[in-house]
Structures are given as C-alpha cells and as structure tokens.
Amino acid sequence: MINLNRKLCILFCFAALSILITDKAFSAAVEDVKTCYATLNNDELTLGNSVISRTYKWNNGDLISASITDKKDKFTWQLSGSTPDCLFPGTGKAIDGNLQTRFVPSNASTPSYLAVSVTVRFNQLEVRRVFRIYPDCPAIACDFYLRGNIKAQWLTSIKQAGELRNIENNAAAKEGTAQATVMETLALPGKHWRLKAVEFFDITDRNNNLVQDYDQILYRGESKVRGNLLYASEILSDRSIFILKEAPTSDVQLAYPGFDYIAKFGSLQCVGIGLTPADLDSVKWTKCYGVVTGLSAGGEAGRLRALRNYQQRIRIHKPLRDDMVMMNTWGDRAQDSHISEKFILKDLVAAHRLGISHFQIDDGWQSGRSSNSALPGGSLNSIWSNPNYWKPDPQKFPNGLDPIVQLGKKLGIEICLWFNPSQDSSYTHWKDDAAALINLYKHYGICTFKIDGVQIVDKKGEVNFRRTLDSVMTVTNNEVVFNLDVTAGRRNGYHYFNEYGNIFLENRYTDWGNYYPHFTLRNLWQLSRYVPPQNLQIEFLNNSRNTDKYAPNDLLAPAKLSFDYGFALTMMAQPLAWMEATGLPETAFTSANNIKKYRGIQTAIHSGMIFPIGNEPSGTSWTGFQSSIGNKGYLLIIRENNNEKTSWLSTWLPGGRIVTLTSVLGDGKSYVTTTEPSGRLKCQLAVPNSYALYQYEIN
CATH class of the missing domain: 3.20.20.70 (Aldolase class I)
Structure with missing residues (x-):
C-alpha cells in the first residue's frame, strides 16, 4: 500500500514485474502493456496508453476529471468540472485516498492490462475504482467495488417534466434533478454536442426489436436517457466521446433509477451503480456495474471502431x-x-x-x-x-x-x-x-x-x-x-x-x-x-x-x-x-x-471487425455485413425477396478505390470494381433470396 499524503510520481515498474513472470508466453504481453501507465504528480493523476490519456485532479482520491486526450488525433478536451466525477448520496468528505497499480497477465480468456486501483473512504463507506487500461485501446474501463455501510436513500422519485415550473432563473432550472448514484461525469466544453443513446433489449422470447436509438442535442435542462451506450459527438467536427455502461439492459438492471444518463450543457453523467445501501457488506467488497469511457475521430466509422476495439479486449477469442x-x-x-x-x-x-x-x-x-x-412433474425449484x-x-x-x-x-x-x-x-x-x-x-x-x-x-x-x-x-x-x-x-x-x-x-x-x-x-x-x-x-x-x-x-x-x-x-x-x-x-x-x-x-x-452494410433487413432489402482486417476482409451480400438484380450497397470501404472481390460461397461471381466516393459498392445477384460471400482486397 502506498501513502499518497505527499507529492509523488508513480510509474508502473515493468522491470521488477518481469522477474516474477517465468512463463515466456507472457513476455509479449508485458511488452504491450509497457505503453500503459499511471502517474500521480502535484495532485494530478494521469492514466493512459499510446492512444488515449486522461487526467484527473487527485482530490484525495475523490477524482475530478480535468482533461481527456486523443493522442492519434492530437486533440485534448479540457473538462471544467469542479465536483467529483462519482456521487454517492449521503456521503461526506473523502479521506484516505490510496493508489495502487499492478500488471494483470493474460490467461486463456483474458488479455493482459494495467489495473489502477483508486480507493477512498467516506466515513463508513469505502469506494474502490479499478481502471483497466489495455494497450492501444482508445477507451479506459472502470470497475466499481463498494464496502461498508451508509444510511442514505440512493433513489428518489422523479417529477415529470409537466410538474416543473417554467424556467425564469437558475434555481428553477435545477428542479427535477435526480438523486442517484453517479459513476462518471464529463464536464464537456461548449454547447454544440449531438447525443446518441442506444438502448438494448433482451428477453427475446417476448422482444423482437432489440435495439433502439435516441438522438438529441445538449440543452440547459437535464435530459434523462436510457441505454447502455451513449455517444457525444461534436457538431463542428468529426470527434466523439462514448460512454458504455457495463450492466444488464436498462429494463432489468438492479436498483435502476429509471434512466442511465443525465445530460445538459457542460455535463454528461452515467448513473445507476446497480445496488442500494442495503446490499453493502461491511467486510467484503461488492462488485457493482462499471463504466467505459472512450474517444474517436472519423465520424460514425471511427465511433464504431473505437467501441469495438474495447469490446475485443474483454475476452480472448480462441x-x-x-x-x-x-x-x-x-x-x-x-x-x-x-x-x-x-x-x-x-x-x-x-x-x-x-x-x-x-x-x-x-x-x-x-x-x-x-x-x-x-413429461409432467418436473421442477427447477x-x-x-x-x-x-x-x-x-x-x-x-x-x-x-x-x-x-x-x-x-x-x-x-x-x-x-x-x-x-x-x-x-x-x-x-x-x-x-x-x-x-x-x-x-x-x-x-x-x-x-x-x-x-x-x-x-x-x-x-x-x-x-x-x-x-x-x-x-x-x-x-x-x-x-x-x-x-x-x-x-x-x-x-x-x-x-x-x-x-x-x-x-x-x-x-x-x-x-x-x-x-x-x-x-x-x-x-x-x-x-x-x-x-x-x-x-x-x-x-x-x-x-x-x-x-x-x-x-x-x-x-x-x-x-x-x-x-x-x-x-x-x-x-x-x-x-x-x-x-x-x-x-x-x-x-x-x-x-x-x-x-x-x-x-x-x-x-x-x-475482423464486423459491421452491418446495406439496408436494414425487412424481407425485401439488399443487405449484409462486412468483416474488415486492414485493407482486406469479407463481404456477405444478401439479396432478400425483391426484383432488383443489382444494387449499390453502403459499406465501410474507402471511397474511390479499386476493390477485388473473390467469390467464396454462394451465388456471386468474382469481379473487380471501384467504390463510389461515399464507399458504396455495386453488387449483383441473379435471383431473389440469394447470397454471396466474398473475400475482398482494396487495391
């Protein structure tokens, strides 16, 4: 345990750790994780790797986000928050802030990463945030653990918008604010941000519409939105930030406040940690829901790839x-x-x-x-x-x-x-x-x-x-x-x-x-x-x-x-x-x-990274998928029940490039074509309800 009541700088010590690792299979993983770091200097904590950096005001372990940097795009968002990123209603002042770092080696299912643990105490409640930093990943994950006890109410009934006063002053603007646990706060600069929240549905015996998007723009009043995923995109650039709430779908989360995000001018918050004070153990740490914050450039393609980059780190695909x-x-x-x-x-x-x-x-x-x-008489009880x-x-x-x-x-x-x-x-x-x-x-x-x-x-x-x-x-x-x-x-x-x-x-x-x-x-x-x-x-x-x-x-x-x-x-x-x-x-x-x-x-x-192409399937569409691996990959082209023998499909291919498509399975014929400036690709299938799987290469 490291005492942080004095100025210091903490760097991850790979040389010492490598002595403890005898399996040669871990050596490459150690080299990769060398790009991941955590430093604490002059009350500023910095976490990062080769593509992302995030700084916090240490604030005795009760962290306040100060900036987030896209190293590839060479751009930094300065965050103007003055209050801690996390909120647990009923807690007092943070004390005993503590920082620990450790290298987590890979195993058969989990890749290696740098774990940065920040622990802080609020009277009888202890909060531990364990940041997971993966090499070359444009996102940093944070797992929450709680221990102790607290006498507080972490959920409050929320007034409907129609019950609130018209806004004639700042006090009225704050009416309707929810009291809920907050896992992440980003005090974004400026007012020109477009939001896209994505809500997911399982219980698929009853649901056949599993994804719902909600598009909004930031405004002075609080917007409460549902969904595991939230994108915030600058209107005047192609840059974006995403927040992924690692939790069950909104419909079935535990201790659910009724929404997953609160958004307004200068603030994005991810809420609902998945437990109440009654669930706490005074001795053992209880794992809660988590949050992942990442960034991207390059419009929608960049946003989707940044999220997928993180998702592919969770479990090794063998x-x-x-x-x-x-x-x-x-x-x-x-x-x-x-x-x-x-x-x-x-x-x-x-x-x-x-x-x-x-x-x-x-x-x-x-x-x-x-x-x-x-047969009758069975039971799962x-x-x-x-x-x-x-x-x-x-x-x-x-x-x-x-x-x-x-x-x-x-x-x-x-x-x-x-x-x-x-x-x-x-x-x-x-x-x-x-x-x-x-x-x-x-x-x-x-x-x-x-x-x-x-x-x-x-x-x-x-x-x-x-x-x-x-x-x-x-x-x-x-x-x-x-x-x-x-x-x-x-x-x-x-x-x-x-x-x-x-x-x-x-x-x-x-x-x-x-x-x-x-x-x-x-x-x-x-x-x-x-x-x-x-x-x-x-x-x-x-x-x-x-x-x-x-x-x-x-x-x-x-x-x-x-x-x-x-x-x-x-x-x-x-x-x-x-x-x-x-x-x-x-x-x-x-x-x-x-x-x-x-x-x-x-x-x-x-x-590869697999994403949808073409139009949404309806039984009568041209649709499909693209698996991209550098300048190569696979395209699955699907002609549903329609009368069009040819179609231009939107893809994730670059515009104006010659592409060679080699037929692998199905009814397609090999050919060479040039994509439109938008990346659309001309496809042909002779009969309805047919498909073609191609291996492609961009020339």
Whole structure:
C-alpha cells in the first residue's frame, strides 16, 4: 500500500514485474502493456496508453476529471468540472485516498492490462475504482467495488417534466434533478454536442426489436436517457466521446433509477451503480456495474471502431474454442422426449454429415426433471434436494455420457451440455452448481455449457451467480465457454458478463410460426453495429417443418427459402443449427459442403471487425455485413425477396478505390470494381433470396 499524503510520481515498474513472470508466453504481453501507465504528480493523476490519456485532479482520491486526450488525433478536451466525477448520496468528505497499480497477465480468456486501483473512504463507506487500461485501446474501463455501510436513500422519485415550473432563473432550472448514484461525469466544453443513446433489449422470447436509438442535442435542462451506450459527438467536427455502461439492459438492471444518463450543457453523467445501501457488506467488497469511457475521430466509422476495439479486449477469442457451428436439438420442439443414448448417437452421425462442430444436449440429459420437460412433474425449484440432479439420467444414458463423448471425438464433434443453476435463495447453492459443472468437465471433458433459467432478482444473487462462473473458470484454466441465454428473465444482456463466453440470443420455432429468417437477420444486423457478432449464437432451422403454420401466400415464410440461405444469414455470428439432424430432409445435406467450407474460413471472418452494410433487413432489402482486417476482409451480400438484380450497397470501404472481390460461397461471381466516393459498392445477384460471400482486397 502506498501513502499518497505527499507529492509523488508513480510509474508502473515493468522491470521488477518481469522477474516474477517465468512463463515466456507472457513476455509479449508485458511488452504491450509497457505503453500503459499511471502517474500521480502535484495532485494530478494521469492514466493512459499510446492512444488515449486522461487526467484527473487527485482530490484525495475523490477524482475530478480535468482533461481527456486523443493522442492519434492530437486533440485534448479540457473538462471544467469542479465536483467529483462519482456521487454517492449521503456521503461526506473523502479521506484516505490510496493508489495502487499492478500488471494483470493474460490467461486463456483474458488479455493482459494495467489495473489502477483508486480507493477512498467516506466515513463508513469505502469506494474502490479499478481502471483497466489495455494497450492501444482508445477507451479506459472502470470497475466499481463498494464496502461498508451508509444510511442514505440512493433513489428518489422523479417529477415529470409537466410538474416543473417554467424556467425564469437558475434555481428553477435545477428542479427535477435526480438523486442517484453517479459513476462518471464529463464536464464537456461548449454547447454544440449531438447525443446518441442506444438502448438494448433482451428477453427475446417476448422482444423482437432489440435495439433502439435516441438522438438529441445538449440543452440547459437535464435530459434523462436510457441505454447502455451513449455517444457525444461534436457538431463542428468529426470527434466523439462514448460512454458504455457495463450492466444488464436498462429494463432489468438492479436498483435502476429509471434512466442511465443525465445530460445538459457542460455535463454528461452515467448513473445507476446497480445496488442500494442495503446490499453493502461491511467486510467484503461488492462488485457493482462499471463504466467505459472512450474517444474517436472519423465520424460514425471511427465511433464504431473505437467501441469495438474495447469490446475485443474483454475476452480472448480462441478459434478452436470459441468458433463453432453448434447443433442443439431443442429447436424441433420435441423437448426432452427424444433425448437418450440411442437418439443422440444417431443424431451425431447425421450432424457430422452436415458439418457440425459442436453438439449440445439440451434439457433432458440429467437425472433431475425440469419444469420444461415433456413429461409432467418436473421442477427447477429445490434442485439440490436431489444430489443426483446433475448426473446423467441412468434410464436414458445407462452408460453415462461416455459413449456420446467417444463418438463425438471420433467424428470431430465437441459434446456440450445444457445447465440451469439453482435459483434458490439468491443462488445460495453456487458452490454446488460450480462443483457439478467442474465434475462434468473433469469426468467427460465437457467444455461448453449453455447456462439457462437465470433470474437475477437482487445483488446477492448476481454475486453468487458470478461466483459459480468464476469458480469453474479457475478450475478449468479459463478454457470453458458459457453460452449465456438471454431469452427470458432478469439476465445480463449484451454488455455484462462478457468475459465468460458468448450469448445464446433467441428461441424461434416454426411450430409456433414465429421463425422468419429475416426477423433473425434483422436482429443480428441491428445488434452487430454495437455488439460483436462473433459473440452471438444465431439460429437457423429445419425450414421443411410446419409449413402448415404459415399462410400459403406468405412469401417470407421459411419454406420459401433454401436451407443453405438460412444458414448463410448466420455466418458472421456463431451459427446455431436449432434442430434435430435426423429430422432433416435429404435436400438439406446438400449444404454440407458449404458449411464445411465455411468452417475453414470462419476464424478468418471472425478475426475482423464486423459491421452491418446495406439496408436494414425487412424481407425485401439488399443487405449484409462486412468483416474488415486492414485493407482486406469479407463481404456477405444478401439479396432478400425483391426484383432488383443489382444494387449499390453502403459499406465501410474507402471511397474511390479499386476493390477485388473473390467469390467464396454462394451465388456471386468474382469481379473487380471501384467504390463510389461515399464507399458504396455495386453488387449483383441473379435471383431473389440469394447470397454471396466474398473475400475482398482494396487495391
């Protein structure tokens, strides 16, 4: 611990740390992190790396932002705040400010970074901010931890705008101000800023519109906006600042004040830390929601790339572990009625024929019967009253899962499982859940688990649920992948718990007539602007089933499209074959060559930054995606049901450049073209409901 009651300068000491690191694999990571630093001199704290720098008035650890610098653009915003960036209502003056720095080495799932810990005490409440600084990343993340106790109200009822007085003086202008915890404050200079807040929605069993943008300009009165993401862009330049609230979606956050940001002339604030004073522990630190602040230049492309640069730092993407074409049989709605050793062995052979890399046995493999079983009497309550709940059902699997795993290895298919942690008493059985998962890993080598049925109703539940995942990651050397389901309940959304794996996005079924390929494509297309598609499992179905559930004249019905087209819509994400392979018609297996060829380039596609191109999918659009890796990459061009054989698609390619497009999959032909000044690209597909995957190079 370092005493900061005197002037000093703290620099990260890499030479001393390197002596402690014996694994040669860490050496490159150490070199990268050398560009990250934290200095404290003359009561000014500076954090930064090669592309971003942020200075604070130390203020005895109760930091006040002073400036933020874009080193690449060589521009500094001077911030005029006079009060601390963070606010916890009911606290007094800050004392005992303390600074610590440490190098966090990389592991199998997390890259290396510099951790800068600032701890301060307000009477009986301690606040710790841990800044994460990654090399060459234009954003700095901040994780919050609280400890102690405080008698205060952190949420107040907010008057509606119509209940407030007209503004004739500054006092009236301050009416309606919310009392809520504040995690970040930026006192932006000037008045000419355009805001874009982005709200996300999960609970996808009920929601099919997952992204909502709100555009505003700053004004003197407070604007309270919802959303995990806020962009503030200078109207008179192409520079921007973004704030990402690392929390569940706004609808399901804990201790939610009703909004995520407060904006007015000279101030942006990110609010709602995700707990109340009643959730505090006087001894243990409680992790709260976090905030990431970054900057960019270059308009919208720069804004999106800056955010994606940070998002790609959260979890290391390992091709053999994280890239998958997974099959899960639940999509055919037999539920657990088919699950048995005999059925799974047969379905594995068919899945291998199709080109599947991962086969996930959903609910029904275990001895305990869940409430979603096709058989009556199941429950997900009091799971641990049955100590054998998470052992293979001896009736369905008399030999355990060994024959399944052995055949999977022979066929080159990884066996994966479904798991539903026990919700009882805010996940009080987290140790038992972790032990069950670890046992499956050790006994059968299961490395990928779909985590379903999560319901986070309080902070204690969130803490215990995280303990389950952390325990498993520790024992398995961070090699496990969790498919975190966001289809129902109070879960963690798109910007929280991202270090554990990917996101199982949605349940869609032809049985209920709610699966339309363009619905799924639209959800992926909209999310891909702000969420890495590589982190999303996106489904394609057996479109030959339940044709009677759709009107004969429904031109957008699944059966009107080819099986191969349905698969192609998922290629920029993690494709999920939501079906039983043995239920497929013979014609579906003609896609096997394309699926296998895709698996050979899947890692190359996913190594780029992937963003949407063209128009929003509607069933009748020209649309697609671009994965960019320097001056090369991949373009997925999709012609939906329309009469236009050619179209000019907006892309992220530079304007006025010659581009060579080499056909890889689909119906496109290789060609060379020149982009328009705006970057639009001329594309051609001969028939509706077709696609072309190209590898491109900018000449």
